[in-house]
Amino acid sequence: MTDAAISAPAPAPAHSFRPQSADALWKQLSTPHPTVGKARHLGEAMVHAGLLSVPALQDGLQAQQRERADGVQRPIGQILVDRGALTQDQLRSVIATWLGEYTVHPGDITPEESALALIPRAVAERESVLPLIARDDALVLLMADPWDRVLIDEIRFLTQRRLIPLQAAPGTLAPAIQKAYRTQPGDTAATGARATSQELLSNLSAAAPDADAEQADVISESDNTLVRLINTVINEAITHRASDIHIETEPAPRNVRVRLRIDGDLTPYLELPARYRFAMVARIKIMAGMDISEHRKPQDGKIDFARFGGPPVELRVVTVPTSRGLEDVVLRLLAGAKPLPLENIGLSQPNLQALRTVVQKSYGLVLVCGPTGCGKTTTLHSVVRDINTAGRKIWTAEDPIEISQEGLRQVQVNPRIGWTFAAAMRTFLRADPDVIMIGEMRDEETARIAIEASLTGHLVLSTLHTNSAPESIARLLEIGLDPFNFSDSLLAILAQRLVRRLCTACREPQVADPDTLAGLAAQYLESGTTNTPEAREAQIARWRKRYGSAQGELHLWRHRGCTQCEGHGYHGRLGIHELMMSDETIRQHIRHRAPASDIRHSALAAGMLTLRQDGIEKMLQGLTDMAEVVAATNL
Numbered sequence: 001m002t003d004a005a006i007s008a009p010a011p012a013p014a015h016s017f018r019p020q021s022a023d024a025l026w027k028q029l030s031t032p033h034p035t036v037g038k039a040r041h042l043g044e045a046m047v048h049a050g051l052l053s054v055p056a057l058q059d060g061l062q063a064q065q066r067e068r069a070d071g072v073q074r075p076i077g078q079i080l081v082d083r084g085a086l087t088q089d090q091l092r093s094v095i096a097t098w099l100g101e102y103t104v105h106p107g108d109i110t111p112e113e114s115a116l117a118l119i120p121r122a123v124a125e126r127e128s129v130l131p132l133i134a135r136d137d138a139l140v141l142l143m144a145d146p147w148d149r150v151l152i153d154e155i156r157f158l159t160q161r162r163l164i165p166l167q168a169a170p171g172t173l174a175p176a177i178q179k180a181y182r183t184q185p186g187d188t189a190a191t192g193a194r195a196t197s198q199e200l201l202s203n204l205s206a207a208a209p210d211a212d213a214e215q216a217d218v219i220s221e222s223d224n225t226l227v228r229l230i231n232t233v234i235n236e237a238i239t240h241r242a243s244d245i246h247i248e249t250e251p252a253p254r255n256v257r258v259r260l261r262i263d264g265d266l267t268p269y270l271e272l273p274a275r276y277r278f279a280m281v282a283r284i285k286i287m288a289g290m291d292i293s294e295h296r297k298p299q300d301g302k303i304d305f306a307r308f309g310g311p312p313v314e315l316r317v318v319t320v321p322t323s324r325g326l327e328d329v330v331l332r333l334l335a336g337a338k339p340l341p342l343e344n345i346g347l348s349q350p351n352l353q354a355l356r357t358v359v360q361k362s363y364g365l366v367l368v369c370g371p372t373g374c375g376k377t378t379t380l381h382s383v384v385r386d387i388n389t390a391g392r393k394i395w396t397a398e399d400p401i402e403i404s405q406e407g408l409r410q411v412q413v414n415p416r417i418g419w420t421f422a423a424a425m426r427t428f429l430r431a432d433p434d435v436i437m438i439g440e441m442r443d444e445e446t447a448r449i450a451i452e453a454s455l456t457g458h459l460v461l462s463t464l465h466t467n468s469a470p471e472s473i474a475r476l477l478e479i480g481l482d483p484f485n486f487s488d489s490l491l492a493i494l495a496q497r498l499v500r501r502l503c504t505a506c507r508e509p510q511v512a513d514p515d516t517l518a519g520l521a522a523q524y525l526e527s528g529t530t531n532t533p534e535a536r537e538a539q540i541a542r543w544r545k546r547y548g549s550a551q552g553e554l555h556l557w558r559h560r561g562c563t564q565c566e567g568h569g570y571h572g573r574l575g576i577h578e579l580m581m582s583d584e585t586i587r588q589h590i591r592h593r594a595p596a597s598d599i600r601h602s603a604l605a606a607g608m609l610t611l612r613q614d615g616i617e618k619m620l621q622g623l624t625d626m627a628e629v630v631a632a633t634n635l
C-alpha cells in the first residue's frame with residue numbers, strides 16, 4: 001500500500017466517549033483499539049474502522065498521486081472527504097482513535113488528588129488544563145487544545161511526567177477546573193502545592209534514606225518532590241520579601257545550605273542532605289535554560305517563575321564553580337516591580353523638594369551614587385516616574401531592566417555584542433530624547449558622552465559607584481573628564497545607603513539621657529567645623545524642638561522582634577541620603593580640580609546633610625536605630 005500518512009487537520013472534537021470513572025478512563029487509554037490504534041497509516045486505520053473500503057482508499061491514493069504530479073500537496077483524508085467517501089466528522093474520529101486521543105466530558109470523572117497536586121490551581125486556570133489521573137510516570141491531562149505543543153512542553157517541564165493530553169468537550173473545561181480545585185482541602189490547588197519547604201524536605205528524606213558515599217548522588221533533578229521543593233523555596237523567598245536566594249554546596253557529608261537575603265542581611269533558611277547537591281543545581285539550570293553538563297565555568301540565566309506555576313516573578317541566576325567540582329547558585333529575585341513614588345523612598349522634606357526642583361530642568365546631569373545594592377536604580381526610577389509625562393521622551397539603558405514603567409523606552413544593554421552604555425547613549429542622541437537614564441557610568445567614554453548630552457539640551461540621569469557625593473566629583477575627574485564641561489553640566493549628586501526599618505509593631509522607645517545626646521550631637525557635628533560644646537547644645541535644642549515630646553524628651557528606639565517581623569525587629573528598608581547641589585562654589589572647585597575634602601566643606605556650608613546626619617535624623621524619628629546608621633555610614 002502506498003504511504004497514506006497525512007498531517008492532521010486543525011484540532012477539532014474527536015470521537016466522544018464517557019467513562020464513568022478515572023479507572024475506566026485509564027483502562028481505555030491503556031488498551032487502545034486493537035486494529036485502528038496499531039495501523040501504520042491513516043488510510044489503513046480508516047479501513048480497519050469500517051468507514052472505507054479498500055477500493056475507495058486505492059482510488060483516493062491514485063487521486064493524491066495525480067495531484068502531486070501537478071505540484072499540489074493535499075492529505076489523503078481531505079481528498080477522501082472531498083470525494084464523498086466519508087464525512088469530516090468521521091475523519092476526525094478516526095484520527096483521534098488512531099492517535100489515541102479522545103473528547104472527554106470532565107463532569108463524568110472525578111480528578112485524582114495526586115494529579116491535582118502536580119499542577120497548581122493558578123496554572124490550571126491560566127492555561128485551561130485539568131489534571132485527571134496520575135499513574136506511574138504518566139499524567140492524563142484534559143486540555144482545550146491537546147495539540148498545543150508549547151503548552152504541553154511547559155506542563156511536562158513543570159510536572160516532570162509523561163503527558164497524555166485529551167480534549168475536553170466544548171464548554172466543560174472551565175467549570176470543571178473550578179469544581180475540581182474547590183473541593184480540595186483548604187480551597188487550594190492541592191496539598192502538595194501548599195506544603196512548606198520543611199515538609200517537602202521530610203518527604204525527600206523519607207523517600208531516599210541516607211546513603212553511603214557511593215550512593216550519595218542518586219537523586220534525579222526530575223524527582224517530583226525535589227521539583228516541588230525548589231518551587232516552594234522560591235515561593236517562600238518571595239513571601240519573606242527576600243532579594244536573593246543563596247544555594248551553597250559542600251563536599252559530602254556536609255549539607256547543602258540555603259540562605260535568604262532579607263532586608264540586606266543573609267538569614268539561614270534550609271539545609272538539605274549532601275546527596276541533593278548535584279540534582280538541585282541541575283534542576284535550577286534546567287529552569288534557567290543553562291547547560292547542565294558544564295560545571296567548570298560560571299553561567300548566567302533567567303527563570304520566568306510564572307512558567308512553573310508561581311507568581312509573575314523573574315529570577316536572575318548565576319552559577320559559580322567552587323572546589324571539588326561543585327557549584328553554588330545565587331538567584332536574584334526581580335519582581336518586575338513598579339517604581340516607588342519619589343516621596344516614598346525616604347528622602348527628607350528639604351532633600352525631596354530640592355531634588356524635585358532640579359530634575360524639572362530641561363538639561364543637565366544628575367547622579368546617584370553608592371555601593372552595589374544600595375537602591376540607586378530604585379531611586380532613579382522614582383525620579384523618572386516623577387517627570388514621566390506625555391510631553392517627554394525618556395530613553396533608558398539598563399543592565400538588567402529590573403523596574404518597568406509605562407511611557408519609558410527601555411533598552412537592555414549587552415556588552416558581549418558591543419551594545420554598551422556608550423553605544424546606547426550615541427543611539428539615543430539620534431532618537432530625539434528629552435531625558436536619558438543610563439544604568440551606570442562605568443568608563444570615561446560613557447561619562448564623556450553623558451556630559452556632552454547634558455550640555456546639548458538633555459537631562460541625563462545616571463549612577464556611580466562611589467561612597468559620597470564629593471568623592472563622585474573627584475572620581476569622574478580622575479578618569480579624564482574635562483573639568484569645565486563637567487562643572488557646567490552637573491546639577492546635583494545624591495549619595496545614598498539603605499538601612500533596615502524598625503518594625504512599628506514591636507519597636508521600643510527609651511528616653512535619651514544627656515550624656516547619650518551629647519555623644520549623638522558630637523557624631524552629628526563631626527563633619528563640620530563647629531563641633532564645640534555650645535554647638536552640640538544648640539543641636540540638641542533643635543532636636544528637642546523638632547522631635548521631642550511635650551515635655552521635651554527625646555526618644556531613641558531599639559528593635560525587639562514579634563510575629564509581624566518574624567522575630568527580627570526590622571521590617572523593610574529605607575534610604576538615608578546626602579544631596580549635594582551644584583552651585584558656583586562647587587563649580588569653581590571642579591574647574592580647579594579641588595580635593596574631595598574641600599568640596600565637602602563647601603557643600604556642608606551650603607546646607608548639605610551627610611549620610612550620617614540624615615541617618616541620625618531618621619533615627620530620632622523612630623524609623624531606624626543607631627546601629628543601622630553607624631553600619632551604613634562607617635566609611
